[in-house]
Amino acid sequence: MEFISTLLNGLSSGGTYAMIALGYTMVYGIAKMLNFAHGDVIMVGGYIMYVMMLLLSQNVFLGIAVAVVFCVLLGILVERLAYRPLRGASPLAVLITAIGVSYLFQSLALIVFKSSPKMLSVLQISGALKLGKLSVDYSTIVTLAVAAAVMTALTLFVKKTKTGRAMVAVSEDRDAAKLMGINVNFIIMITFAIGSGLAALAGVFMLMKAPSLSNTFGAMPGIKAFTAAVIGGIGSIPGAMVGGILLGVIEAISFKIPLIAPYTDAIEFSILIIILLVKPTGLLGKRRREKV
Amino acid sequence: MALLEVKDLQVYYGVIQALKGISFEVNEGEIVTLIGANGAGKTTTMQSIMGLIHPKSGEVIYDGQSIVGMPTNKIVQLGMTQVPEGRRVFSELTVYENLLMGAYINKDRSKVKSDIEEVYTLFPRLGERKGQLAGMLSGGEQQMLAMGRALMSHPKLMMLDEPSMGLAPILVSQVFDMIKHLNETGTTILLVEQNAEKALSIADRAYVMEIGEITLSGTGKELAESDKVKEAYLGG
Structure with missing residues (x-):
C-alpha cells in the first residue's frame, strides 16, 4: 500500500515534470534551440498568481487563468524579441541569449518582489482519498488527472490538427515545411505559446506541494524537466512524457528510502548519464534520417 | 511574357560565389531544364528562387x-512549388498526411479531399500505401509522394530538383513520363537534372550551368545535338 501511494505521488510529480519537459522538447524539436529560460517562466507564472491573489483575494481559478495567459504571451514575446532575430545564427549565440533571458527574468523578479520567499497557497485541496490502507492526497489525484488530460490533449492536437502536423513537419525538415507554404515563424510562435502555458500550469501544481515562491523557483524544476526531456529523447513529445514520469517516480521512490534520500538529485542525474551512455538519443529519441 | 524571369542572380556562401550572375526565363507551358555537373549551382538557383537562400543581388x-x-x-501561395532534391518527404507522417501538408495553403477541406483522390489516381501506389509512414516507402515511392505532395498546392510552376537521383532506370522513365504528363495538363516545369539525356529529351528549352554560370542555352533538341553538351554530359 505504501508502495502504491509512493508510486502515485511519483506519477503526479512526474506529470508536473512532463508538463515542463514538453516545453523544452517542443521548442528544441521545432525551433532547434535549448530555451534555458523555460524554467523561469514557471517562476514568472507563480508571481503573477501571487499578484492576482493579492488583487482578487479569493478567486484562485481566475488567478491561474491569468497566469497561464500571461505566460503564453510572455513566451510569444520572448521568442519574437530575443530568439527570432537570431534565426540562422550560430546555436551558441542562441544558447547564450536564452541564458541571458533566464537571468533577466530572475533579476527582474528579485527587484520587484525582493529576496524573501513569498508564501502562496494556490489551491488548497486538503484531505486524502482512503481506500482501505491506501491513502492518496486529493492534490495528487488532481495533479495526475490534469497532467493526463493535458498530455492527451497535446497528443491529439499534434496528431489530428493541421497546425499540429505542421509542427511535426517543421521539426523534421524546416525547409521542406516552408515549401509546403507553412509559415515557420508562426509555428515556432505557437510552440513557445504552448510550452510557456504548460510551464505556468506546472507551476500551479508545484505551488500546491510547496507553497514558497522565490526568484529561483523555476530553476531546479527547469533543470530536472530538461533532464527528463533528454532522458526521453529531446525533440520527442512522447519522450518528454515518459522521461518526466520516469523521473518523478524515481524521485518519489528515492525519497522514501532513508539511506539514499539525501542523494536523490545525484541519483536522477546519474540515471541521465547512464541512459545517455546506453542510448545517446534518449529512450524515445529518433536518429535523424540520413539524407539519401 | 515569361512566367518566371531570373536576372543576373548572384549568390554567395560566405566569401565563395556560388552563382555569378545567372539569367534565364521560363515561359508559361514550357518544360525548361537546367543541366550541369555537381556543384554547378543548380540547386542553389532553385533555392534562391524559392526564397530558401537569399541572393546578394539580382x-x-x-x-x-x-x-x-x-x-x-x-x-508558394503565388503558385510556385519545388520538389526538393532528395525528396524530403516527412518520414514521421503518413502518405496521406504528407499530401495534406502539400495542401497546407488550401483552406477548402472538401477540395483537399478530392485533390488527394486525384493524386491517388495519378500515383496508384500512393493510394495503396496511404496509411504508411512516408519514411517506410521505397525511393521511387518517395519521389512519387514528393511530386504528389507538390501537386496538392495546384502550382502553376513546378520546380523539380534531381527527381531521378538514386532511382532504378525503370523508375527514372516513369518519373520523366509523369513530368511530361503534368506539363501536358497545364503545369509549367523547371527541371534541374544531372541526367542530361533524359532531361533534354523532354525539355522545350535548356540551359547548361557550369560553376555558377550559364554557359549555353537553346532548345532541348539543339543542346542534345551540340558537340559540347554531348562531350561533357552525354558521354561522348
Whole structure:
C-alpha cells in the first residue's frame, strides 16, 4: 500500500515534470534551440498568481487563468524579441541569449518582489482519498488527472490538427515545411505559446506541494524537466512524457528510502548519464534520417 | 511574357560565389531544364528562387512580380512549388498526411479531399500505401509522394530538383513520363537534372550551368545535338 501511494505521488510529480519537459522538447524539436529560460517562466507564472491573489483575494481559478495567459504571451514575446532575430545564427549565440533571458527574468523578479520567499497557497485541496490502507492526497489525484488530460490533449492536437502536423513537419525538415507554404515563424510562435502555458500550469501544481515562491523557483524544476526531456529523447513529445514520469517516480521512490534520500538529485542525474551512455538519443529519441 | 524571369542572380556562401550572375526565363507551358555537373549551382538557383537562400543581388520575377526577399510560404501561395532534391518527404507522417501538408495553403477541406483522390489516381501506389509512414516507402515511392505532395498546392510552376537521383532506370522513365504528363495538363516545369539525356529529351528549352554560370542555352533538341553538351554530359 505504501508502495502504491509512493508510486502515485511519483506519477503526479512526474506529470508536473512532463508538463515542463514538453516545453523544452517542443521548442528544441521545432525551433532547434535549448530555451534555458523555460524554467523561469514557471517562476514568472507563480508571481503573477501571487499578484492576482493579492488583487482578487479569493478567486484562485481566475488567478491561474491569468497566469497561464500571461505566460503564453510572455513566451510569444520572448521568442519574437530575443530568439527570432537570431534565426540562422550560430546555436551558441542562441544558447547564450536564452541564458541571458533566464537571468533577466530572475533579476527582474528579485527587484520587484525582493529576496524573501513569498508564501502562496494556490489551491488548497486538503484531505486524502482512503481506500482501505491506501491513502492518496486529493492534490495528487488532481495533479495526475490534469497532467493526463493535458498530455492527451497535446497528443491529439499534434496528431489530428493541421497546425499540429505542421509542427511535426517543421521539426523534421524546416525547409521542406516552408515549401509546403507553412509559415515557420508562426509555428515556432505557437510552440513557445504552448510550452510557456504548460510551464505556468506546472507551476500551479508545484505551488500546491510547496507553497514558497522565490526568484529561483523555476530553476531546479527547469533543470530536472530538461533532464527528463533528454532522458526521453529531446525533440520527442512522447519522450518528454515518459522521461518526466520516469523521473518523478524515481524521485518519489528515492525519497522514501532513508539511506539514499539525501542523494536523490545525484541519483536522477546519474540515471541521465547512464541512459545517455546506453542510448545517446534518449529512450524515445529518433536518429535523424540520413539524407539519401 | 515569361512566367518566371531570373536576372543576373548572384549568390554567395560566405566569401565563395556560388552563382555569378545567372539569367534565364521560363515561359508559361514550357518544360525548361537546367543541366550541369555537381556543384554547378543548380540547386542553389532553385533555392534562391524559392526564397530558401537569399541572393546578394539580382532579380527574380514571377508573373510580373518581384519575389526576391519574399518569405518562402508567400512564394508558394503565388503558385510556385519545388520538389526538393532528395525528396524530403516527412518520414514521421503518413502518405496521406504528407499530401495534406502539400495542401497546407488550401483552406477548402472538401477540395483537399478530392485533390488527394486525384493524386491517388495519378500515383496508384500512393493510394495503396496511404496509411504508411512516408519514411517506410521505397525511393521511387518517395519521389512519387514528393511530386504528389507538390501537386496538392495546384502550382502553376513546378520546380523539380534531381527527381531521378538514386532511382532504378525503370523508375527514372516513369518519373520523366509523369513530368511530361503534368506539363501536358497545364503545369509549367523547371527541371534541374544531372541526367542530361533524359532531361533534354523532354525539355522545350535548356540551359547548361557550369560553376555558377550559364554557359549555353537553346532548345532541348539543339543542346542534345551540340558537340559540347554531348562531350561533357552525354558521354561522348
